[in-house]
Structures are given as structure tokens and as C-alpha cells.
Amino acid sequence: MSVPVTVLCGELGAGKTTLLSGLLESTDREIAVLVNDVGAVNVDADLVEARTDLTTGEEVLALENGCICCSLGGELSRSVIQLWKEHEFDYLVVEASGVGEPEPIARQFVRGPAGGPYDLDAVVTVVDARRFYDRFVGDDSDERNDPPIPEPQGPDETGSRPLGDLLLEQVEFCDLLVVNKCDLVNDDERERVVALLETLQPRAEIVTTEYGALEPEALLDSERFDLETAADSAGWKQAIETDAADGDGDDAHEHDVDDSAHGHDGDGHGHSHDEHEPGHDEHEPGHDEHDHSHGDDHDPGHDESHGHGDGAHDHVHPPERYGIEVDTYHRRRPFHPERLAAFLADLPDTLVRAKGLCWIAGREKQAITASYAGSETSLEVTGRWIASFSEERQAQYRRGQPDLAWDEEWGDRETRLALIGRNIAMEDLQSRLDDCLLTDEEMESDWSAFENPAPTGMSETVTVSHGGSDS
């Protein structure tokens, strides 16, 4: 019998991982998860792993070397077929990269080789209510009862399509729309968002959530996916492309087989997380199966063009088309807590997403995950630096992770962030981050004397609002 599949799409930071983590916690179904993340730091797979008993490399499978939508007939199909052969599970959830287009992914499960063992059940798009409102609905009271239908905006002055275009495509293609982050909009704003979404996508069911809290039944075995529509993919394609062509005037939506990796520096990511807090004991020393490659690199590797020279297709990858740039920030020096907080409250609008581990002075034990999306950055203690354990334990952990880069003085403490922006001055951003690092003089000072808003306890989270204060 075919294994049903739910494909989870949505804007970067809309809450896909949050929703997925909740789903995995609330169902007894044996769910395999395919996570595809953009950027060298494959944080999502790690977060999903941390919150479940699934393990990367087994049921949680991370596609680190490419975007699903570029892996047509390639890595996606191979991965899911291999997964099906080697593991027992009765449901597959694919968490698509926040910049992935749903159609080519869905098509894999309908027409590709994965269509054999799998049966596409639903395509679910998660929408960030706040961002959707701000971007598309606005605050013009004249439009209150008759929101305009946003049109894809076409190339901007740099030749890239606005990121919102991709969001619209995800909205238009799906079967279920999850309007998430409803805690960040008021009732009126929420209703206007829903009204506009209904106009854009009359076929989809729409649910509103906070932190992606949904009953598993809403996401699994819904049989929402319309196979007839899917089989007639030229129809959807036309619908989507007609809109996009308004701005593009070319065939940039043509998707053909392309296994190129892009925007990835090939290394996995790093960090062993704490294993000694209540409820977080599932990992043993050496549990971390991710790669630990620690080049102090800045890999802009996202500029590859996808011209194939045979004239058959003109695939422009979304990160390129939408002006998205992916970079990593890696430093082995701690942040000054107050300067970091001030920086996080004043992030450039061109930054779409940032996520990764931070080393913050005064928090010598805590490995803190920073996650920026939309209007806020959360700082959450997600583990402990191995260097903060006894020497005996350190040795034990390090034996299990022979590739772990280790500094004589600071051990594994470091900052490694994925930065995703649109038309962003990445160097400026990196240099502003550098300004948040401790100076040589501060390195010698008493770090515990700094005012420090960073969290201390495992899973404790501090949120910094963009342009606002801590909460």
C-alpha cells in the first residue's frame, strides 16, 4: 500500500518546523520526515531531532546538499525511495525549504518514481499571519471589506522577483493553508488575512493557529490533494505561470531536472547539544551525527546560474530569482550580550531569516540558538557547550565526535549562524555582527559583570523584537 505524504511549504520562518515538531509529539503514527533547508547550517533537521526520538540519518532525513525543487528525479526521489526501502513507517512528511516551490515537489509524488511507493495526501502551506498582513493587506481601512488581490510583482530594480511572489505561489498551490502566528495579529487583522487568502485560494481549507498547534488529523490522511488536478499539471502550471509571467515575461518557471547544489558550502553543521538537562537525555555522548566541518568560511555560493545550454529549459533557482542570498557567519569569539541584543533589535529589513548557534559572553555553559524570522529574534538555550563539562566528560564526548573542531582555550564554543537575506548588504551585516563580538580588552574582563539579557536555563527563551524591546 502506498505511504501517504504531506508536503509542508511556507515562507522562511513561517513556523513549519514548529508545526512539524508539534505534530510529531502529538501522534503515535510512525512518521518519517524529510527536511530540506536552505543554507549551510541545517538547523531544522537538528531541531526536529532534538524534539523527537527520531534521528537524523534515519527517519529524519536531511537533504543538505540541494533544494528539493532542483532535485527533480534526483535526490528527492532517490532519498524517499531509499527511505521507504530501509525503514518502516506509515506516513511521510516533507518539510520543504522556505524558498521551495511546491509544484515540482508535489509532482515528484504524482508522476516521478516516488509516485510508486507514495501517495500525495496534501500540500500544506504555512503562512505567517503578521508578515502576510503587513506585506499584502496593509492598513487602509477603505479596503477593509474588499481586500485587493495581490498580483505577483515581477522583477524589482535588481531583477529579482519579490519574495512575496513565492509566498503567493505557495498559497495558490496548496490544499490546506495554516495561518500561523495569530498571536501577532489582532482579530480584525486575522480576519482580513483569512479573507484575502480565501480570495486567492478558494479551494484550500484555511485554519488559524498559534505556534502551529493543530490536531494531527488536520494534517494527516486528509486526502485533500486533488489527484485529477495534479495529473493535469499543465493546468496548475499555467495558472501559476500566467500570474508570474505578468512580471517575468519569460519561462523562469520551467522546472527541469537539475541536481545542482547551490547555496550550500557542503558542510553539515555543528553542535552537540546538552544531554544533561531533564527531558533531554536521549542523546549520548557522541550522538551527534551531523558533520562537523568548521572552516571559517563565508560561502556566498548561491550565485550559480542554471542555464543549461541546451535550450530545453531555463531554470532559475528560487534563491536567485527572489534575490535571496545565503551566507554563514562563523566566529570563535563570544558576543557582548548587550551589543548583541541592541543589534538584534535593529536588524536590517533586508534580512529574511537568521538561525544558528551563538556563543554569548557570560553564558559559558549555554549553547544558545538564535532564530530570526519576521519581526522577532528568539534566543533559546538548546544545549551545553561540551567545553563546559568535566574533562572526563569532554573526552568522552570528543571521542564520539572526532571531527569536532576544538579550540585549546575555548573548546567547541563558537557562533555559527545561517543568514538569509534578500538583496542584503551581507558584508555590512557581518561587520555589524563583528562589532558585537568582545574586544580584546573585553576578552580579559569579567564577563559575568555584563548586563546580560540572554537566557540561562535549558529551553528558556528570550525574544527580542525587531525595533523593539525584550520580552
Ligand SMILES: Nc1nc2c(ncn2[C@@H]2O[C@H](COP(=O)(O)OP(=O)(O)OP(=O)(O)O)[C@@H](O)[C@H]2O)c(=O)[nH]1
Ligand atoms: N510569535 C510566534 N512565533 C512563532 C509561532 N510559530 C513559530 N514561531 C517562531 O517563529 C520562528 C520560526 O519558526 P520555525 O518553525 O523555525 O519556522 P520555519 O518555517 O520552519 O522556518 P524555515 O525552516 O527557516 O523556513 C521560531 O522562533 C518559532 O518559535 C507563532 O505562532 N507565534
